[in-house]
Amino acid sequence: MKKCRRCSKPATLHITEIHDGHAVAVHLCETCAHEYLENEGGEEVSNPAAELAAKLEALVSDDDEESQTCCSNCGISFSEFRAQGRLGCPNCYVDFRQDLMPLLENIHEEAIHQGKRPLRSPGQTEDQARLIHLRTEQRDAIGREDYEAAAELRDAIANIEATLLRSSGPGNTDD
Amino acid sequence: MNCAGHGAKSEREIKTPMSDGDNNSLCLEELARTGGRWLCAEGPESDIVVSTRIRLARNLVGYPFMSCADDEIRQQLVDSLRKMITSTELGRNFQFIDVAALDEVDAQLLVERQLISRELSQSEGPRGVVIGNGERVSIMLNEEDHVRMQLLDSGFSLQQCWEQVNALDDALEDHASFAFDESLGYLTACPTNVGTGIRISVMLHLPGLRITGEIQKVHQAAQKINLAVRGLYGEGSQAMGDFYQISNQVTLGCSEQGLLDNLAEVVPNILGYERRVRDLLCRDNRANLDDQISRAMGILTSARTISSTETMRLLSLVRLGINLGMISDLSIATANELFLHTQPAHLQKLCGGPLKTPERNEARATHIREKLQAS
Numbered sequence: 001m002k003k004c005r006r007c008s009k010p011a012t013l014h015i016t017e018i019h020d021g022h023a024v025a026v027h028l029c030e031t032c033a034h035e036y037l038e039n040e041g042g043e044e045v046s047n048p049a050a051e052l053a054a055k056l057e058a059l060v061s062d063d064d065e066e067s068q069t070c071c072s073n074c075g076i077s078f079s080e081f082r083a084q085g086r087l088g089c090p091n092c093y094v095d096f097r098q099d100l101m102p103l104l105e106n107i108h109e110e111a112i113h114q115g116k117r118p119l120r121s122p123g124q125t126e127d128q129a130r131l132i133h134l135r136t137e138q139r140d141a142i143g144r145e146d147y148e149a150a151a152e153l154r155d156a157i158a159n160i161e162a163t164l165l166r167s168s169g170p171g172n173t174d175d
Numbered sequence: 176m177n178c179a180g181h182g183a184k185s186e187r188e189i190k191t192p193m194s195d196g197d198n199n200s201l202c203l204e205e206l207a208r209t210g211g212r213w214l215c216a217e218g219p220e221s222d223i224v225v226s227t228r229i230r231l232a233r234n235l236v237g238y239p240f241m242s243c244a245d246d247e248i249r250q251q252l253v254d255s256l257r258k259m260i261t262s263t264e265l266g267r268n269f270q271f272i273d274v275a276a277l278d279e280v281d282a283q284l285l286v287e288r289q290l291i292s293r294e295l296s297q298s299e300g301p302r303g304v305v306i307g308n309g310e311r312v313s314i315m316l317n318e319e320d321h322v323r324m325q326l327l328d329s330g331f332s333l334q335q336c337w338e339q340v341n342a343l344d345d346a347l348e349d350h351a352s353f354a355f356d357e358s359l360g361y362l363t364a365c366p367t368n369v370g371t372g373i374r375i376s377v378m379l380h381l382p383g384l385r386i387t388g389e390i391q392k393v394h395q396a397a398q399k400i401n402l403a404v405r406g407l408y409g410e411g412s413q414a415m416g417d418f419y420q421i422s423n424q425v426t427l428g429c430s431e432q433g434l435l436d437n438l439a440e441v442v443p444n445i446l447g448y449e450r451r452v453r454d455l456l457c458r459d460n461r462a463n464l465d466d467q468i469s470r471a472m473g474i475l476t477s478a479r480t481i482s483s484t485e486t487m488r489l490l491s492l493v494r495l496g497i498n499l500g501m502i503s504d505l506s507i508a509t510a511n512e513l514f515l516h517t518q519p520a521h522l523q524k525l526c527g528g529p530l531k532t533p534e535r536n537e538a539r540a541t542h543i544r545e546k547l548q549a550s
Contacts, residue, residue, distance in 0.1 A: 074239050086242045087240055087365070088239055088240055090240075090356075103366060107425070108369075112358055112427075114428060114430045115430040116360075117355070131238075132237055
């Protein structure tokens with residue numbers, strides 16, 4: 001758990017400030033967050049208090065708009081994720097990214113991966129989600145006994161899988 | 176009651192072994208009689224460090240996470256992962272256990288041996304575990320993530336464990352793609368594991384710090400540096416027998432080596448702390464400590480019925496007594512094995528059938544007496 005940047009209490013509110021186009025995470029306990037919001041002329045305040053309050057509201061409210069966002073692949077909503085603590089599929093990381101980032105910054109040291117990379121790239125996260133889509137469609141096609149469509153979907157899945165396995169470049173070629 | 180003679184009568188092969196009909200088929204009764212290589216107390220610092228465990232969480236590309244996977248998908252995952260693992264050079268002799276087909280005692284046996292988690296034993300739907308290399312490797316299929324591979328070793332051996340589990344991960348990646356994002360790393364069902372997907376756990380026996388109440392300081396210090404202190408069976412479990420697992424909480428934003436280095440720095444400090452406390456206890460309170468240890472040994476060698484909790488508490492003192500030279504006719508490995516064999520599922524396996532709590536307590540006392548008399 002992150003500590004409040006002003007005192008040693010656990011941080012419960014997480015604010016992302018934008019400085020010259022760069023996002024900076026600010027972690028505060030509830031008491032310091034109130035002071036932070038009231039202190040419009042303070043060194044850490046770069047946005048009007050009302051704007052920050054709105055951001056906080058968006059972060060802590062249970063029935064905000066973001067909570068209703070659903071994953072375009074598996075269909076679970078962000079509030080469902082918050083209730084069960086488990087995401088539905090890899091694509092949730094794409095569709096919920098904005099909401100997940102404060103959480104990831106809270107749990108981990110930084111929200112940028114520094115560790116091992118796969119020997120070959122598994123493709124874009126969005127492309128990985130497409131495979132799940134195709135599998136679901138294939139199952140539906142089999143269910144309604146549309147074997148022609150099922151066979152086409154099977155071939156499409158096999159093609160993507162073969163491409164993934166053939167990719168020989170290391171995953172960090174973009175670095 | 177004598178446990179020793181009953182096991183062989185009910186020997187049963189684990190369902191669906193990897194290579195049907197070969198000689199590798201594991202037998203749970205056989206497994207229950209052994210201590211597991213990671214309990215042999217041969218690794219570095221094994222007077223205090225029982226084991227080092229590293230697990231990696233991975234998910235196959237193209238499949239939903241478990242919360243959105245129905246039984247059909249779960250079965251596909253088990254089938255393809257099992258096939259994939261056996262295709263690797265490393266996994267050729269590994270053995271598959273269909274956890275969904277196990278009864279409660281058999282599943283609990285695997286939990287007690289740290290081969291599967293409580294979650295996997297209690298969840299529903301197609302799921303399994305692949306075990307290899309003298310129980311040092313276990314790969315859970317369809318736990319919270321599709322793949323949870325772990326390397327478990329005796330003593331304090333972070334680097335060796337990492338190299339082996341990393342090699343296993345590389346071998347699996349030759350046959351499949353794992354869900355990965357350029358900035359977030361390996362994608363996991365729970366964001367607490369995303370990034371490296373690594374959990375490094377070092378199991379410590381810290382009776383000195385518990386007796387003196389200093390263990391709270393370890394808890395507080397660990398929390399400040401993002402390390403978790405848990406009980407014997409991980410999340411939510413109590414520190415039975417004065418066993419504590421120290422593990423990393425952060426998985427994103429730091430490399431595997433960075434996380435290993437962090438534990439490599441912290442654990443020796445805790446070991447030093449425990450040893451200093453033991454020295455102080457011996458210097459200032461030796462008679463009292465000797466008395467506690469001797470009484471523990473006395474109860475264990477003569478009790479006719481004993482609970483699991485009392486056993487753990489007394490065995491912890493006995494293990495401490497061996498390390499301090501106050502007990503000379505018992506090895507650490509035997510004490511470690513007793514910790515395992517007196518757990519409910521192991522006891523029932525050793526006795527050849529299900530036992531209710533009073534019968535278990537009686538069987539436990541008998542088993543301990545026989546084992547201590549034989550030493």
